[in-house]
Structure formats: structure tokens, C-alpha cells
Amino acid sequence: MIRKALYAGVPLLLAASMALAKEEPKSIPWMETGPFKHVSGSGPYRFSRELLEHQRNMAQLAATGASVPDAESQDVGDVAVIVDNGSIFIDPRPANPFDLIVPTALSFVPTPIITSTSSGGQTKGKKNPPSSSQSVSNDSFDVAFSAVVLDTTFGANLGLGDDDTTEVTFPAGFPFLGTNHTSIWVNSDGNITLGAGDSASTARDAARHIGGPPRISPLFVDLDPTSAGSVRADVRTDRLVVTWNGVPEFGATNSNTFQAVLHDDGSIDVVYDNVDATFAVVGVAEGDNEGPLNEIDLTADLPGTFGAGAIFEEFATALPLPLVDVITAAKEFYKTHLDKYDFLVIFSDPVVLLDPDGAAFAFHLGIQNQTQGLGFFNPPSDDTDLIGPDIDELESILNMNRIGLYWPDAGKMENPPIKMFRFACQNSGGQVVPCGATLDGPPGSDQISRRARWAGTLNGDFEAFGSYTLGLNSAMSIMGQEAGHRWLAFPLFLHPTKGFNGIDNLDLLGRANAHWSFFFNVTVPGNQFGGDPRASSSEGNSIVNLGPNPFPGQLPLPCTNPGESTFLTERDELIDGYTELDQYFMGLRLAEDVAAFWYVDEPRSAFSGASLQGAASLGAQDDIIFCGKQVNLMVDDVTAVGTIFNFPPNGPRIPVIGDEVDSCGEDIKTMAFILLVEQGPPNSPAHASAISNVDIFRQTWEAYANGPATGSLGKFDTRLDPDCF
Numbered sequence: 001m002i003r004k005a006l007y008a009g010v011p012l013l014l015a016a017s018m019a020l021a022k023e024e025p026k027s028i029p030w031m032e033t034g035p036f037k038h039v040s041g042s043g044p045y046r047f048s049r050e051l052l053e054h055q056r057n058m059a060q061l062a063a064t065g066a067s068v069p070d071a072e073s074q075d076v077g078d079v080a081v082i083v084d085n086g087s088i089f090i091d092p093r094p095a096n097p098f099d100l101i102v103p104t105a106l107s108f109v110p111t112p113i114i115t116s117t118s119s120g121g122q123t124k125g126k127k128n129p130p131s132s133s134q135s136v137s138n139d140s141f142d143v144a145f146s147a148v149v150l151d152t153t154f155g156a157n158l159g160l161g162d163d164d165t166t167e168v169t170f171p172a173g174f175p176f177l178g179t180n181h182t183s184i185w186v187n188s189d190g191n192i193t194l195g196a197g198d199s200a201s202t203a204r205d206a207a208r209h210i211g212g213p214p215r216i217s218p219l220f221v222d223l224d225p226t227s228a229g230s231v232r233a234d235v236r237t238d239r240l241v242v243t244w245n246g247v248p249e250f251g252a253t254n255s256n257t258f259q260a261v262l263h264d265d266g267s268i269d270v271v272y273d274n275v276d277a278t279f280a281v282v283g284v285a286e287g288d289n290e291g292p293l294n295e296i297d298l299t300a301d302l303p304g305t306f307g308a309g310a311i312f313e314e315f316a317t318a319l320p321l322p323l324v325d326v327i328t329a330a331k332e333f334y335k336t337h338l339d340k341y342d343f344l345v346i347f348s349d350p351v352v353l354l355d356p357d358g359a360a361f362a363f364h365l366g367i368q369n370q371t372q373g374l375g376f377f378n379p380p381s382d383d384t385d386l387i388g389p390d391i392d393e394l395e396s397i398l399n400m401n402r403i404g405l406y407w408p409d410a411g412k413m414e415n416p417p418i419k420m421f422r423f424a425c426q427n428s429g430g431q432v433v434p435c436g437a438t439l440d441g442p443p444g445s446d447q448i449s450r451r452a453r454w455a456g457t458l459n460g461d462f463e464a465f466g467s468y469t470l471g472l473n474s475a476m477s478i479m480g481q482e483a484g485h486r487w488l489a490f491p492l493f494l495h496p497t498k499g500f501n502g503i504d505n506l507d508l509l510g511r512a513n514a515h516w517s518f519f520f521n522v523t524v525p526g527n528q529f530g531g532d533p534r535a536s537s538s539e540g541n542s543i544v545n546l547g548p549n550p551f552p553g554q555l556p557l558p559c560t561n562p563g564e565s566t567f568l569t570e571r572d573e574l575i576d577g578y579t580e581l582d583q584y585f586m587g588l589r590l591a592e593d594v595a596a597f598w599y600v601d602e603p604r605s606a607f608s609g610a611s612l613q614g615a616a617s618l619g620a621q622d623d624i625i626f627c628g629k630q631v632n633l634m635v636d637d638v639t640a641v642g643t644i645f646n647f648p649p650n651g652p653r654i655p656v657i658g659d660e661v662d663s664c665g666e667d668i669k670t671m672a673f674i675l676l677v678e679q680g681p682p683n684s685p686a687h688a689s690a691i692s693n694v695d696i697f698r699q700t701w702e703a704y705a706n707g708p709a710t711g712s713l714g715k716f717d718t719r720l721d722p723d724c725f
Contacts (some may be wrong), residue, residue: 043514048211054327071332074682095318108268144303156232165197170266190219206314221280273349283312340725364485373651376488413475480537516540558625577709588713600628664724
């Protein structure tokens with residue numbers, strides 16, 4: 001988690017930065033607000049999340065046995081209003097706490113299937129002993145409780161830190177769903193992955209369990225072996241024993257001892273000696289969202305044979321508010337609309353959550369990308385069949401949350417008031433109380449926030465104080481980030497001074513490898529907006545290089561190491577629009593029309609000396625001072641990764657402009673704006689205000705995206721009857 005990497009160094013960074021900053025105008029009052037949220041949760045995790053919730057929704061509807069009618073839909077001007085038919089809003093659900101009676105053990109025994117390897121292919125055959133030209137594979141597991149007890153020979157301490165991973169060799173080999181693995185990756189957060197490690201700080205939930213690399217999850221939860229306990233491995237001739245011994249959850253003092261035993265015949269034993277964690281994921285998964293996804297009740301459904309895909313139970317917190325099944329919403333939309341939209345932009349009228357944990361404010365769900373050169377983490381793909389067999393045009397779905405969260409007038413949607421905020425914390429009783437904030441939320445009362453934009457006025461959704469902020473964002477820059485995820489921000493690059501060893505795939509990237517790094521200078525050209533400096537809607541900062549020692553005697557550790565300078569995020573920066581590099585990836589600007597750009601390498605605190613690399617995942621924050629080395633780049637440094645190292649997703653961009661040739665011979669990005677309501681006729685007076693606000697948002701976005709956000713290069717059409725598609 002970001003907070004873990006930063007709290008040691010950021011308080012000093014903030015305090016000293018404020019001492020050096022100009023005094024805030026007295027006319028900007030303090031305001032109280034609810035808990036800080038990230039603007040978005042996008043990328044591969046988002047696809048897994050929405051796929052899983054859609055499957056859960058469909059399974060729940062099927063279990064009722066009732067037929068679901070088509071949703072009622074009506075276009076009101078250029079807003080498509082869809083009334084829920086019982087399949088779009090996912091009902092709240094109770095908590096499912098960990099309920100296995102410990103100590104206990106589970107066994108996952110692969111059901112053998114003989115596959116021919118002599119012809120180079122794999123053909124399922126009968127369950128007979130293998131011949132010399134055959135090998136044993138499986139696509140399902142027999143799962144049951146077992147009498148296996150904890151193996152007390154724990155083996156070597158792997159030395160894992162918090163959110164850490166390490167590779168362990170296993171010469172005997174571990175066959176898993178058709179692939180034999182002679183090494184595994186042990187991850188500190190109670191899981192094992194195959195083929196690649198996983199040290200991410202994103203949610204430890206069922207969506208992450210089914211996505212990413214193949215995974216074995218004895219107890220997939222946020223564990224911290226740096227606080228207590230250890231993670232150990234013992235490699236033997238016929239098995240590999242991995243033990244989490246007395247490891248607490250992050251930020252807690254509890255203790256969890258459990259074990260995964262991987263046998264060379266592909267069977268798995270999961271043994272629990274002590275579990276204090278309440279919420280976690282237990283199971284196995286083929287990864288990459290492969291189905292079938294068997295979500296089971298380990299207490300009620302065992303013993304049983306289940307296909308993989310994935311076999312798991314998620315011990316999860318309660319879902320207190322409805323979620324939106326955006327896949328079903330899209331399917332319902334296309335029952336009454338033609339396939340001529342690149343984007344579906346969805347708003348809801350009732351209060352909803354975007355994630356079970358409520359962590360995201362809005363999100364982008366990628367459906368299709370046929371463009372090459374957008375970056376290593378955004379290769380060409382096509383999941384349009386998820387929406388329907390006849391859907392070809394759709395590229396992205398945006399869930400923009402409840403329309404009532406946004407100001408109801410165009411001026412404040414684009415330029416909301418600038419205030420100073422104290423963020424809110426939840427105390428041990430669960431009540432929201434005022435406290436301070438660092439760069440990424442509230443760790444303690446000794447921190448105060450920087451200035452921020454007052455994003456809206458709605459009481460209730462954020463539980464307190466009747467106002468909220470998403471940092472330096474406006475409604476339009478939030479929309480800019482979500483729409484921008486179609487193309488941004490995913491590239492590797494070739495470091496200009498490190499040669500072939502300098503593919504710094506994370507140096508330009510921040511949160512989830514789908515946003516720009518906090519240390520990337522993403523200043524939007526001044527002629528696009530004027531006034532305060534702007535950072536890209538895709539995160540990063542507007543940064544100035546102040547030279548090695550601009551404040552003699554004021555910084556405890558001045559930035560005077562070889563090659564270092566002192567950097568300051570602009571004191572009056574806001575988040576708005578797209579840089580020239582953004583516009584290149586969006587297909588609005590040629591590579592030769594992109595000026596040089598730069599980021600800060602090896603960032604460190606000028607007050608503690610600690611590395612600040614963990615802050616790369618933060619969104620823009622004004623008035624922060626730090627040390628580092630400026631690295632200048634050109635687009636060629638990005639595309640070189642694709643041409644020299646044969647990583648086609650990394651460029652050059654194909655096509656050089658746009659993504660497709662539409663019916664007018666160019667690429668106009670068509671967007672359908674959709675409002676989801678719970679009941680009543682679509683054009684009911686009860687929905688008039690929400691419809692009007694969505695239409696104001698739609699018109700404001702089109703003017704913003706085709707004007708200042710892109711330097712008037714944008715080509716977005718938000719009408720429901722576009723001329724070109």
C-alpha cells in the first residue's frame with residue numbers, strides 16, 4: 001500500500017515544504033471533508049473486478065429462477081435513460097467472515113487427464129496411465145478437508161518484507177493446470193504465484209485472485225512479515241513446504257500461521273494452525289481471468305470436484321450499498337441502440353459503490369484496443385464478445401458514479417472553487433472524525449492538507465461534512481483521467497544514459513502502471529488553459545527544477561549529490577487536460593510534434609535523505625520539495641523499447657493518428673452518455689434533474705475535451721446520433 005512506503009519520509013517532506021512555501025491567502029478557509037478516495041481503479045484489476053461481479057450477478061439471478069425482462073430505455077435528448085430491470089444494480093450483501101474451524105487442512109487434488117504430446121498438441125483423452133508420448137494434465141480439482149497437520153520443519157527464512165515476493169526453485173517440478181513449474185514465487189501476502197511474482201499493494205480480493213498470474217491462495221490477505229513472524233520455505237525431493245509463521249496483518253498485532261504444501265504430483269495441501277484474519281481469499285486460480293470461475297462455500301460445498309479456471313471462497317466485508325453491473329448495463333443499452341459508440345459513459349442516480357471497499361470514485365473498463373504502441377501494459381486486445389457477439393465498435397466503458405456528486409453547473413464542473421481541506425479519519429469506533437492528511441490520505445493528526453478543489457456539495461455519500469475533494473481534480477479532469485485510460489499511461493522507455501540495461505519500465509509510471517509517476521513532469525502547455533499551471537489528468541505533477549541548493553542553510557540535506565537538483569511541484573498547480581505526450585498516445589499529435597519531456601530519477605527527501613520512490617504512485621500534490629536527477633527524454637526513447645527489444649505494444653504508434661478509420665474517413669471518438677435509474681418511466685419528472693445534470697456534464701466535457709484539454713485537437717462527439725462512427 002502506498003501509505004506504507006511513504007509515512008516514514010513524507011511528514012518531514014511536507015512540513016519543510018510548507019515552511020518554504022508562500023503563505024496561503026487568508027481568504028481560503030479550512031473545510032472538513034470525508035475520507036480521501038483515489039480518482040479511479042483501472043487496468044487489468046478493473047477488468048477482473050467487473051467480470052467477477054457480473055458473473056456473481058448472473059449467478060444470483062439464475063438462482064432465483066425468475067425471468068428478467070428487458071430494461072426500459074428511452075433517449076431524452078442526448079442522454080440514454082435506462083430503468084433497472086433487476087439485473088443492473090447489484091444488491092447489498094452481508095459480510096462473509098472467515099469461518100473455517102482452525103486448526104484444519106484442505107486438499108486440492110488434480111483430477112488427471114491424459115494429454116498427447118507426440119504431435120505437439122494437447123488433446124484430452126481417457127483417464128488411463130500415461131504412455132511415453134503422453135503427459136498428465138488436469139482442468140479440475142477434487143477439494144476436501146483433510147487430516148494433514150502442520151509440518152513443523154519450516155525451512156529457511158525467505159526474508160520477505162511487506163508487499164514483497166521472492167522466487168524459490170523446486171527441481172522436482174510442480175505441475176499446475178497443464179504446465180510444469182520448476183520454481184514458484186512466494187508472496188508475503190499469503191499467496192503463491194507461478195511464472196511471476198506479485199508484490200502489488202492493490203486489493204487482496206477475489207478479483208485479484210482470478211486475474212494476473214496463476215495463483216495458489218492459502219490466505220490471501222494484506223500481511224506484514226516486517227512487523228512479526230516470518231515467511232519460510234523448505235524444498236524437498238518430492239514437495240515444497242511454504243509457511244507463514246505468526247505473520248500479522250498490516251497495521252494489526254494479530255498472528256496468522258498457515259502452510260501450503262506443493263507436491264510433485266500437482267496436489268496441494270493447505271494447513272491452518274492459527275488464523276486471526278477475518279477477511280481473505282482461499283483457493284487456486286489459473287489466472288488471466290480464465291474460467292470457469294467456481295466461487296464456493298468451503299464449509300458447505302466440500303468435498304467436491306470443481307473446474308478451473310478458479311476455485312475459491314472470498315471471505316469479504318459487507319457490501320453496504322449497491323454496485324452497478326456495467327457489463328449488464330451495456331448489454332441492455334445495445335438492445336435499443338446501434339453499435340456506433342467508442343465509449344459508453346455511465347452515471348447512476350441512486351447512491352452506489354464502485355468497489356466493495358468503496359476505494360474508487362470512477363473507473364475505466366477497457367473493452368478493446370486495436371492500436372499498437374500504447375505501452376507495455378496496454379497491448380492490443382478485444383473483449384467485445386463480453387458485451388455481445390455483434391459489438392465491434394466499443395472500446396471503453398466509463399463508470400462515472402452518481403451524477404449528484406458533481407456540481408450541477410458547467411462552470412464549477414470545469415473550475416470548482418479552490419479551498420483548503422482537512423481530510424477525515426475513521427476512529428476505532430467507526431465514526432468519521434476530523435484529522436490531518438498527507439499526500440495520499442490521513443495517517444495522523446499532525447498533518448495538514450494542501451489546497452484542493454471543492455469537487456461537490458452532496459451530503460451523505462462521503463458520510464460527513466457535506467463537501468468533498470479529489471485533490472486538485474475537477475469533474476472534467478476526473479472524466480479526463482477515465483477517458484484517457486483508453487490510451488494512458490502505460491509505456492516503458494529506454495534510459496538515455498544506461499544503454500540496453502536501462503529499460504526503466506516503472507520510472508514514468510505510477511499507480512497500477514496505468515498513471516504517470518508523481519515524479520514525472522507532466523506540465524500541460526500553458527496555451528491550453530492559461531492561469532495556474534496544470535498537470536496531466538493522468539496524474540504526475542507540474543514540476544520545476546530549482547537547481548542544486550536554492551535555499552542555502554534551510555534544507556538539512558541539500559540536493560548537492562552529484563547530478564542532483566532541488567525540485568518543487570508547482571505551488572499553484574491544478575490537474576487538467578493532456579500534455580503533448582498524452583496527445584501523442586491518444587492519436588491526436590505526431591511523434592515529431594512532441595517536445596522533449598523529463599522526469600526526476602532517484603528522488604529522495606532533502607530532510608531525511610530517505611528514498612521517495614514509493615511516492616511514484618501518488619496523484620498530483622502542489623508545493624512539495626525533493627531532491628533527484630533530471631532525466632530528459634524524447635518519444636524515440638519510448639518507441640525504442642518496441643523496435644530494439646521487440647516489444648510491439650511499446651511503439652511506434654500504429655496508426656500514427658487516431659485508432660481506426662470511421663465512416664467519415666477519420667477517427668471521431670463517439671460517446672454515449674447513459675443515466676441509470678432505479679424505477680419509474682425513463683422520462684419521469686422525478687429524473688428530470690439528474691437527466692439535466694448528465695446533459696450539462698456531457699456538453700461541458702465535449703467543449704473541454706475538444707478545446708483546452710487537447711489544445712483544440714480533440715475529436716469527441718457526445719451525441720446519441722453521431723454523424724461519424
